[in-house]
Amino acid sequence: MRKNKVMRTVAALALAAGTMTTVTATQAQAAEAAAVHGCNSGHVCLYPGAGWNNDRPTHTYYRYGAHNLRGMYGTYRIFNNQTGGATMRTCTGYNGTGCQGYLPAGQYIDKDMTPINSITLQP
Template structure:
């Protein structure tokens, strides 16, 4: 009888783990519970741009750390934009150069795929 009870407990634990993994959020948030972690090749505190609408084997094309504006050139089509900053720091895509005519405020810990054809700069803000 003890063997049957052990098998039942193991089966219940396996089902519980599978259910917990299935319910975990996937899209839009990439933090795994630690704000001090490198996620998909993007170090904590950075904003990263990937060369396409994927994690690109954890190889961002750009990594930005300091608040301010960063001009882009020859960036077209869909790319993944990941704000791995901490706290309330924001990241924005801008139509103009030097962080002008910016669109939206992407919160820290989130990622989205954007068409970069109209964008000419990225701006990081506290």
């Protein structure tokens, strides 16, 4: 009798673990589906060159505000995968000074980053 109770408990735990694995996999799949060219939803991603770098961004930014850049020379593809109409800007100075234009959500641009020293993300 005790052995049957133990077996039922083990079976119930195995079923619960399987359910949790399924939920986790589904959440991961949903997050992956929201990624475009390897850039997660809500992020701004930079790719070296004028292409998608096999969907592997080398730099990603998520928080609003200024982000200083280092060692970025030549052309990069900048993809704004933010949501809710958030924009991003490139800036010639550090800490978000000397900013130019706005890149709307869902858009990308190929830009020479040599004179760019920071970017800003704003709602």
